[in-house]
Amino acid sequence: MHRVNNVDRIQQTSGKMIPIQPFLYANAREENSSAYLENSCKTEYNETTRQTLSILSNEELLPVRMTEASVYYSAAFRLDESNVCAEALEAILFDSLEGELILAEYQQNNFLCSTTQQKLTDVLLSRSAKSMTVAKHVQNYFVKLTNAIVKLMPNEDPNVYYVPPQSNGNDSKNPKGKLPDKWRNLTYQLRIRGILPRKKLKDKPTSSNDIPKTHTLKDDVDIHLKSLQVLREPLSQVILHWDATFDYRKLIRSTINSLDDVLIEWPILKTDIGPQLIESEFEKLFQYDDDLFGKWISFFNALYEIKKASIRDSIGKEYCNIFESLRNETPEVSSGIQIQLLPYLIPPITKIKTGSGIIVKPTICESSEGFVIYCKTSESIAQKVEFRSDRYKNWNVAVQPCIVLQGPQPHDIKSAYVSLHQQLWELDSPIRALDLAFKLYQVFNLHYPADCEQLWLVVQKIVYNITTPFDKKLTNVTSIANVLNVKLKCKKQRRN
Incomplete structure (x- = not known):
């Protein structure tokens, strides 16, 4: 079976199959056009991967027939550590207007500006599999995703996207770069919405004489956290929920080091009552003479x-x-x-x-x-x-x-x-x-x-x-x- 190794998108118009040149090898294919068309039309398709998409061309929506190698173009396709490659990234970028603008900027300038690098990160992580939220998978995934980005766009600096965690005795540093930063923010949002489970709070050890409780501290925290996501008034109720989550904030205090993380976890701070909540929290944490x-x-x-x-x-x-x-x-x-x-x-x-x-x-x-x-x-x-x-x-x-x-x-x-x-x-x-x-x-x-x-x-x-x-x-x-x-x-x- 003929397999198109470099993802070929084929647009059907006027009774002919016209190949749309992919980004990676746009200048490499100089073969005879008619011969290439003939080979493209003889391509066999696996029934399980055949599907139809629509793309905008000449102001009309035209069907696109997908080859088995073009499965990356499926709307259901999700990146994970087993399938991430430059071809998959290219296909995902071609699948959106934002992605095509990213590719166009790189072709024109041979580099991406910081803002576009962030857009690239957003597009790719939005098409990542949910299984990549598991900690044991995500670091290897970031390595492969970074390598694929550099293969697709050779002038891009891999350290912009991912710097592995470092450990030197008691001094350890979290991974850095646009990929882990965005992923951390994204998983915060998923936990807040209940799509991912919240990180478990460590329960204090209990004695055998303690009475079993069916309603845990974590249950109480979740109730107040959810209320803070939506409640904006009355102020007395907001402060009540804020004070009730004080111990939870102390617990996660050492794990949040960026303002982005804070605002995602506590959107209530974006409102006019944010300063009052910070003042209240500071007074509890530190004994400060307010002169x-x-x-x-x-x-x-x-x-x-x-x-x-x-x-x-x-x-x-x-x-x-x-x-x-x-x-x-x-x-x-x-x-x-x-x-x-x-x-x-x-x-x-x-x-x-x-x-x-x-x-x-x-x-x-x-x-x-x-x-x-x-x-x-x-x-x-x-x-x-x-x-x-x-x-x-x-x-x-x-x-x-x-x-x-x-x-x-x-x-x-x-x-x-x-x-x-x-x-x-x-x-x-x-x-x-x-x-x-x-x-x-x-x-x-x-x-x-x-x-x-x-x-x-x-x-x-x-x-x-x-x-x-x-x-x-x-x-x-x-x-x-x-x-x-x-x-x-x-x-x-x-x-x-």
């Missing part, structure tokens, strides 16, 4: 005295001059320029290893935008937030929360927000925006962005006096924190 403005003023003034002489950047010097002119203003007025000045007082030192293996050292400007985005107009906020997200995606790191300040001048801030990607929480002052962004990081144990990691760690240790087992030990952070603590202690003693 925020007093602590902030002491912290910033001490840091400014220590580090202002080291600023070399022209923007940083300009911000210093603005701050000097606002020294006598209230924190509500001066905190906007103070927050924008922080990345210049604590510049980045961390180097980032991208998915392609390239080492990147963020600039002070990039560090500043990782921490706080300044926009002159409200219309420019979405564009600047997207620009920041694209840079993080190009670095292959998670996009985390940041502060957004809007006003006609850096010192004249009219609106303050916390950015959750496409969602904004509005606060009444810049310092409140910093406060809420910090609390969001702590409540869900989110990783600080690498380009402003040491900045957030200094704020955490000095303003909030919080140390956690998850903190990265950075020599520069320890040094700055020690100097600040000594200076603040001396000032306190002089006041007393």
